[in-house]
Amino acid sequence: MALFVDSLPGCVRAAAFWTLVYSYCLLCACTAFIKLFCSILIRPRRTFKKISREVTPSCLNDPFLGTHCYVRIKDSGLRFHYVAAGERGKPLMLLLHGFPEFWYSWRHQLREFRREYRVVALDLRGYGETDAPSCKENYKLDYIIVDVKEILDSLGYSKCVLIGHDWGGMIAWLIAICYPEMVTKLIVLSFPHPTVFTEYILRHPSQLIKSGYYFFFQMPWLPELMYTINDYKILKDLFTSDTTGIRRQSCRFTKEDMEAYLYIFSQPGALSGPLNHYRNIFSCLPLKHHHVTMPTLLLWGENDAFVEVEMAELTRIYVKNYFQLSVLSQASHWLQQDQPELVNNLIWTFLEEERFRTKN
Known part of the structure:
Protein backbone atom coordinates (compact mmCIF):
# COMPACT_ATOMS: atom_id res chain seq x y z
CA MET A 1 0.00 0.00 0.00
CA ALA A 2 2.77 2.48 0.92
CA LEU A 3 4.71 1.79 -2.28
CA PHE A 4 1.61 2.56 -4.31
CA VAL A 5 0.94 5.78 -2.39
CA ASP A 6 4.60 6.87 -2.67
CA SER A 7 4.45 6.61 -6.49
CA LEU A 8 1.56 9.08 -6.77
CA PRO A 9 1.89 12.85 -7.38
CA GLY A 10 1.96 15.02 -4.27
CA CYS A 11 -1.64 16.25 -4.33
CA VAL A 12 -2.99 12.80 -5.16
CA ARG A 13 -0.81 11.24 -2.45
CA ALA A 14 -2.20 13.72 0.10
CA ALA A 15 -5.75 12.96 -1.03
CA ALA A 16 -5.10 9.21 -0.72
CA PHE A 17 -3.65 9.67 2.77
CA TRP A 18 -6.63 11.68 4.05
CA THR A 19 -9.09 9.33 2.36
CA LEU A 20 -7.49 6.48 4.31
CA VAL A 21 -7.63 8.45 7.55
CA TYR A 22 -11.28 9.47 7.29
CA SER A 23 -12.42 6.10 5.97
CA TYR A 24 -10.85 4.34 8.91
CA CYS A 25 -12.28 6.95 11.29
CA LEU A 26 -15.75 6.21 9.93
CA LEU A 27 -15.21 2.46 10.23
CA CYS A 28 -14.07 2.79 13.86
CA ALA A 29 -17.02 5.06 14.66
CA CYS A 30 -19.50 2.56 13.18
CA THR A 31 -17.93 -0.24 15.21
CA ALA A 32 -18.21 1.84 18.38
CA PHE A 33 -21.87 2.63 17.71
CA ILE A 34 -22.63 -1.06 17.23
CA LYS A 35 -20.91 -1.93 20.52
CA LEU A 36 -22.79 0.85 22.31
CA PHE A 37 -26.13 -0.25 20.85
CA CYS A 38 -25.52 -3.88 21.86
CA SER A 39 -24.55 -2.81 25.38
CA ILE A 40 -27.74 -0.76 25.72
CA LEU A 41 -29.84 -3.70 24.54
CA ILE A 42 -28.21 -6.26 26.82
CA ARG A 43 -27.42 -4.15 29.93
CA PRO A 44 -29.30 -0.84 29.70
CA ARG A 45 -28.84 0.10 33.36
CA ARG A 46 -25.19 -0.87 33.57
CA THR A 47 -24.30 0.89 30.31
CA PHE A 48 -24.69 4.39 31.71
CA LYS A 49 -23.89 3.60 35.33
CA LYS A 50 -21.12 5.74 36.80
CA ILE A 51 -19.87 5.73 40.36
CA SER A 52 -19.27 9.16 41.87
CA ARG A 53 -15.63 9.58 42.90
CA GLU A 54 -15.11 12.70 45.00
CA VAL A 55 -12.48 11.55 47.51
CA THR A 56 -8.85 11.45 46.37
CA PRO A 57 -7.39 7.93 46.82
CA SER A 58 -4.72 7.99 49.53
CA CYS A 59 -2.06 6.52 47.21
CA LEU A 60 -2.05 9.76 45.22
CA ASN A 61 -0.90 11.64 48.32
CA ASP A 62 1.73 9.10 49.40
CA PRO A 63 4.66 11.22 50.69
CA PHE A 64 7.14 8.50 49.74
CA LEU A 65 6.36 9.12 46.06
CA GLY A 66 7.36 12.78 46.24
CA SER A 76 0.80 29.51 27.13
CA GLY A 77 -0.01 30.69 30.65
CA LEU A 78 -1.02 27.13 31.56
CA ARG A 79 -0.42 25.70 35.02
CA PHE A 80 1.27 22.30 35.07
CA HIS A 81 1.18 19.76 37.87
CA TYR A 82 4.06 17.43 38.63
CA VAL A 83 5.34 15.21 41.41
CA ALA A 84 9.00 15.60 42.32
CA ALA A 85 11.28 13.31 44.35
CA GLY A 86 14.95 13.66 45.20
CA GLU A 87 16.97 16.66 46.26
CA ARG A 88 16.96 19.90 44.32
CA GLY A 89 20.25 20.45 42.53
CA LYS A 90 20.73 16.81 41.57
CA PRO A 91 20.66 15.99 37.84
CA LEU A 92 17.13 16.14 36.48
CA GLN A 109 10.58 5.11 39.22
CA LEU A 110 9.95 8.05 41.58
CA ARG A 111 10.95 5.82 44.49
CA GLU A 112 13.90 4.24 42.69
CA PHE A 113 15.83 7.10 41.11
CA ARG A 114 15.44 9.77 43.78
CA ARG A 115 18.75 8.71 45.30
CA GLU A 116 20.82 10.23 42.50
CA TYR A 117 18.35 12.38 40.54
CA ARG A 118 15.78 15.08 40.94
CA VAL A 119 12.95 12.98 39.49
CA VAL A 120 9.98 14.87 38.05
CA ALA A 121 6.86 13.03 36.85
CA LEU A 122 4.79 15.48 34.84
CA ASP A 123 1.08 15.60 34.09
CA LEU A 124 1.06 16.55 30.41
CA ARG A 125 -1.18 19.32 29.05
CA GLY A 126 -4.81 18.26 29.52
CA TYR A 127 -4.06 15.47 32.01
CA GLY A 128 -4.77 15.17 35.72
CA GLU A 129 -4.29 18.41 37.63
CA THR A 130 -2.58 20.19 34.73
CA ASP A 131 -4.67 22.81 32.93
CA ALA A 132 -6.72 21.51 30.00
CA PRO A 133 -7.54 24.00 27.22
CA SER A 134 -10.91 23.24 25.67
CA CYS A 135 -9.95 23.76 22.02
CA LYS A 136 -8.38 20.75 20.32
CA GLU A 137 -6.01 23.00 18.33
CA ASN A 138 -4.24 23.71 21.63
CA TYR A 139 -2.88 20.15 21.69
CA LYS A 140 -0.67 20.24 18.62
CA LEU A 141 2.65 18.46 19.06
CA ASP A 142 4.53 21.73 18.57
CA TYR A 143 2.82 23.17 21.65
CA ILE A 144 3.47 20.04 23.72
CA ILE A 145 7.19 20.13 22.89
CA VAL A 146 7.42 23.80 23.87
CA ASP A 147 5.60 22.96 27.13
CA VAL A 148 8.36 20.58 28.12
CA LYS A 149 11.11 23.01 27.15
CA GLU A 150 9.57 25.80 29.24
CA ILE A 151 8.98 23.50 32.20
CA LEU A 152 12.65 22.54 32.11
CA ASP A 153 13.58 26.23 32.20
CA SER A 154 11.12 26.89 35.04
CA LEU A 155 12.64 24.09 37.08
CA GLY A 156 16.04 25.76 36.73
CA VAL A 161 17.70 12.57 31.33
CA LEU A 162 14.42 12.30 29.41
CA ILE A 163 12.19 9.25 29.76
CA GLY A 164 8.90 8.78 27.91
CA HIS A 165 6.37 5.98 27.64
CA ASP A 166 3.78 5.44 24.87
CA TRP A 167 2.51 8.90 23.78
CA GLU A 181 20.95 20.26 23.73
CA MET A 182 18.25 19.63 26.37
CA VAL A 183 18.64 15.85 26.49
CA THR A 184 21.77 14.19 27.86
CA LYS A 185 20.29 10.69 27.54
CA LEU A 186 17.06 9.49 25.99
CA ILE A 187 15.06 6.53 27.30
CA VAL A 188 11.84 5.51 25.53
CA LEU A 189 9.40 2.78 26.50
CA SER A 190 6.94 1.18 24.08
CA PHE A 191 7.17 3.62 21.17
CA PRO A 192 9.43 3.66 18.10
CA HIS A 193 11.02 6.62 16.37
CA PRO A 194 8.10 8.64 14.87
CA THR A 195 9.32 8.15 11.29
CA VAL A 196 9.47 4.38 11.82
CA PHE A 197 5.92 4.45 13.17
CA THR A 198 4.42 6.46 10.29
CA GLU A 199 6.16 4.39 7.60
CA TYR A 200 5.52 1.02 9.26
CA ILE A 201 1.81 1.61 9.82
CA LEU A 202 1.28 2.30 6.10
CA ARG A 203 3.02 -0.92 5.10
CA HIS A 204 1.59 -3.26 7.73
CA PRO A 205 -2.21 -3.61 8.03
CA SER A 206 -1.77 -5.50 11.31
CA GLN A 207 -0.27 -2.40 12.95
CA LEU A 208 -2.92 -0.22 11.32
CA ILE A 209 -5.56 -2.34 13.07
CA LYS A 210 -3.71 -2.18 16.41
CA SER A 211 -3.58 1.60 16.06
CA GLY A 212 -7.27 1.84 15.27
CA TYR A 213 -7.86 3.95 18.36
CA TYR A 214 -5.83 6.78 16.75
CA PHE A 215 -8.51 6.98 14.07
CA PHE A 216 -11.44 6.47 16.44
CA PHE A 217 -10.22 9.33 18.63
CA GLN A 218 -10.63 11.74 15.70
CA MET A 219 -14.40 11.65 16.26
CA PRO A 220 -15.96 14.35 18.45
CA TRP A 221 -17.59 13.36 21.81
CA LEU A 222 -18.07 9.66 20.91
CA PRO A 223 -14.72 8.44 22.32
CA GLU A 224 -15.39 10.29 25.57
CA LEU A 225 -18.80 8.61 25.81
CA MET A 226 -17.42 5.14 25.06
CA TYR A 227 -14.80 5.45 27.79
CA THR A 228 -17.46 6.27 30.40
CA ILE A 229 -19.94 3.44 29.72
CA ASN A 230 -20.18 0.61 32.24
CA ASP A 231 -18.32 2.79 34.76
CA TYR A 232 -15.19 3.20 32.63
CA LYS A 233 -14.94 -0.46 31.66
CA ILE A 234 -12.64 0.28 28.71
CA LEU A 235 -10.18 2.03 31.02
CA LYS A 236 -10.27 -0.84 33.50
CA ASP A 237 -9.77 -3.45 30.78
CA LEU A 238 -6.76 -1.67 29.29
CA PHE A 239 -4.78 -2.36 32.47
CA THR A 240 -6.36 -5.58 33.72
CA SER A 241 -7.59 -7.72 30.78
CA ASP A 242 -5.73 -10.78 29.55
CA THR A 243 -5.32 -9.17 26.11
CA THR A 244 -3.91 -5.75 26.92
CA GLY A 245 -3.35 -5.65 30.68
CA ILE A 246 -0.55 -6.37 33.12
CA ARG A 247 -0.21 -10.14 33.42
CA ARG A 248 2.36 -10.55 36.19
CA GLN A 249 0.42 -11.38 39.32
CA SER A 250 2.80 -9.48 41.60
CA CYS A 251 2.50 -6.27 39.56
CA ARG A 252 -1.19 -6.20 38.75
CA PHE A 253 -3.11 -3.11 39.73
CA THR A 254 -4.33 -3.10 43.29
CA LYS A 255 -7.86 -1.90 43.91
CA GLU A 256 -6.41 1.41 45.07
CA ASP A 257 -4.23 1.76 41.95
CA MET A 258 -7.29 1.26 39.76
CA GLU A 259 -9.30 3.73 41.81
CA ALA A 260 -6.53 6.30 41.37
CA TYR A 261 -6.89 6.07 37.59
CA LEU A 262 -10.68 6.08 37.75
CA TYR A 263 -10.65 9.08 40.09
CA ILE A 264 -8.46 11.12 37.72
CA PHE A 265 -10.29 10.26 34.51
CA SER A 266 -13.82 10.46 35.94
CA GLN A 267 -13.48 14.14 36.81
CA PRO A 268 -15.61 16.49 34.63
CA GLY A 269 -13.96 16.93 31.23
CA ALA A 270 -10.94 14.81 32.19
CA LEU A 271 -11.02 12.68 29.03
CA SER A 272 -11.22 15.43 26.41
CA GLY A 273 -7.73 16.83 27.01
CA PRO A 274 -5.97 13.46 26.61
CA LEU A 275 -8.04 12.59 23.54
CA ASN A 276 -7.34 15.99 21.98
CA HIS A 277 -3.64 15.08 21.82
CA TYR A 278 -4.58 12.42 19.25
CA ARG A 279 -7.00 14.70 17.40
CA ASN A 280 -4.04 16.71 16.15
CA ILE A 281 -1.63 13.97 15.14
CA PHE A 282 -2.65 13.64 11.49
CA SER A 283 -2.03 17.33 10.88
CA CYS A 284 1.62 16.63 11.77
CA LEU A 285 2.07 13.60 9.52
CA PRO A 286 3.95 12.34 7.68
CA LEU A 287 7.03 13.42 9.62
CA LYS A 288 10.35 14.12 7.95
CA HIS A 289 13.36 11.91 8.64
CA HIS A 290 15.22 13.20 11.68
CA HIS A 291 18.08 11.69 13.60
CA VAL A 292 18.65 11.48 17.33
CA THR A 293 22.17 12.34 18.43
CA MET A 294 22.29 11.39 22.13
CA PRO A 295 22.74 7.93 23.74
CA THR A 296 19.40 6.15 23.59
CA LEU A 297 17.78 3.22 25.36
CA LEU A 298 14.60 1.68 23.92
CA LEU A 299 12.58 -0.74 26.06
CA TRP A 300 9.81 -2.89 24.58
CA GLY A 301 7.35 -5.46 25.87
CA GLU A 302 7.32 -8.82 24.13
CA ASN A 303 3.53 -9.02 24.57
CA ASP A 304 2.73 -5.43 23.71
CA ALA A 305 -0.80 -5.36 22.29
CA PHE A 306 -0.50 -1.94 20.66
CA VAL A 307 2.87 -1.66 18.90
CA GLU A 308 4.62 -4.46 17.00
CA VAL A 309 8.12 -5.35 18.12
CA GLU A 310 9.53 -5.17 14.58
CA MET A 311 9.44 -1.38 14.85
CA ALA A 312 11.88 -1.46 17.75
CA GLU A 313 14.80 -2.76 15.70
CA LEU A 314 13.99 -0.41 12.79
CA THR A 315 14.43 2.53 15.16
CA ARG A 316 18.16 1.86 15.34
CA ILE A 317 18.92 3.57 12.02
CA TYR A 318 17.69 6.93 13.30
CA VAL A 319 19.96 7.04 16.36
CA LYS A 320 23.40 8.44 15.47
CA ASN A 321 24.92 7.54 18.83
CA TYR A 322 25.03 4.61 21.20
CA PHE A 323 21.74 2.70 20.94
CA GLN A 324 20.55 -0.10 23.19
CA GLU A 354 27.13 5.51 29.42
CA ARG A 355 28.81 7.34 32.30
CA PHE A 356 31.72 4.88 32.19
CA ARG A 357 31.90 5.11 28.38
CA THR A 358 32.06 8.92 28.58
CA LYS A 359 34.89 8.88 31.11
CA ASN A 360 36.95 6.58 28.93
Missing part, protein backbone atom coordinates in the same frame (compact mmCIF):
# COMPACT_ATOMS: atom_id res chain seq x y z
CA THR A 67 5.98 16.28 46.57
CA HIS A 68 3.10 17.70 44.53
CA CYS A 69 4.18 20.89 42.79
CA TYR A 70 2.81 23.34 40.24
CA VAL A 71 4.43 25.63 37.68
CA ARG A 72 2.88 28.17 35.34
CA ILE A 73 4.72 28.60 32.05
CA LYS A 74 4.98 31.93 30.24
CA ASP A 75 4.26 31.02 26.63
CA MET A 93 15.25 13.04 35.31
CA LEU A 94 12.04 14.07 33.55
CA LEU A 95 9.28 11.47 33.09
CA LEU A 96 6.55 11.78 30.42
CA HIS A 97 3.55 9.47 30.71
CA GLY A 98 1.42 7.94 27.98
CA PHE A 99 -2.33 7.48 27.39
CA PRO A 100 -4.51 6.94 29.36
CA GLU A 101 -2.11 7.59 32.23
CA PHE A 102 -0.79 10.40 34.41
CA TRP A 103 2.13 11.01 36.78
CA TYR A 104 1.20 8.02 38.97
CA SER A 105 2.27 5.57 36.24
CA TRP A 106 5.88 6.45 37.28
CA ARG A 107 5.40 5.65 41.00
CA HIS A 108 8.02 2.87 40.94
CA TYR A 157 17.60 23.16 34.45
CA SER A 158 19.06 23.37 30.96
CA LYS A 159 19.27 19.60 30.36
CA CYS A 160 17.89 16.31 31.67
CA GLY A 168 5.06 10.39 26.15
CA GLY A 169 7.63 8.39 24.18
CA MET A 170 6.52 10.09 20.96
CA ILE A 171 6.96 13.47 22.67
CA ALA A 172 10.37 12.43 24.04
CA TRP A 173 11.59 11.47 20.55
CA LEU A 174 10.47 14.83 19.15
CA ILE A 175 12.09 16.80 21.97
CA ALA A 176 15.34 14.91 21.39
CA ILE A 177 15.12 15.80 17.69
CA CYS A 178 14.10 19.45 18.09
CA TYR A 179 16.11 20.35 21.22
CA PRO A 180 19.06 17.93 21.39
CA LEU A 325 17.38 -2.11 22.67
CA SER A 326 15.93 -4.45 25.29
CA VAL A 327 12.80 -6.52 24.64
CA LEU A 328 11.31 -7.68 27.94
CA SER A 329 10.00 -11.23 27.98
CA GLN A 330 6.29 -11.62 28.80
CA ALA A 331 5.92 -7.87 29.34
CA SER A 332 2.87 -5.89 28.30
CA HIS A 333 2.61 -2.36 26.94
CA TRP A 334 2.66 -0.89 30.47
CA LEU A 335 6.34 -1.64 31.01
CA GLN A 336 7.28 0.58 33.94
CA GLN A 337 4.32 -0.77 35.91
CA ASP A 338 4.41 -4.33 34.58
CA GLN A 339 8.07 -5.11 35.32
CA PRO A 340 9.31 -2.17 37.43
CA GLU A 341 12.34 -3.92 38.94
CA LEU A 342 13.68 -5.05 35.56
CA VAL A 343 12.93 -1.71 33.91
CA ASN A 344 14.67 0.16 36.72
CA ASN A 345 17.71 -2.13 36.53
CA LEU A 346 17.98 -1.69 32.77
CA ILE A 347 17.79 2.09 33.15
CA TRP A 348 20.46 2.07 35.89
CA THR A 349 22.73 -0.11 33.76
CA PHE A 350 22.30 2.14 30.73
CA LEU A 351 23.03 5.29 32.74
CA GLU A 352 26.08 3.80 34.44
CA GLU A 353 27.49 2.22 31.26
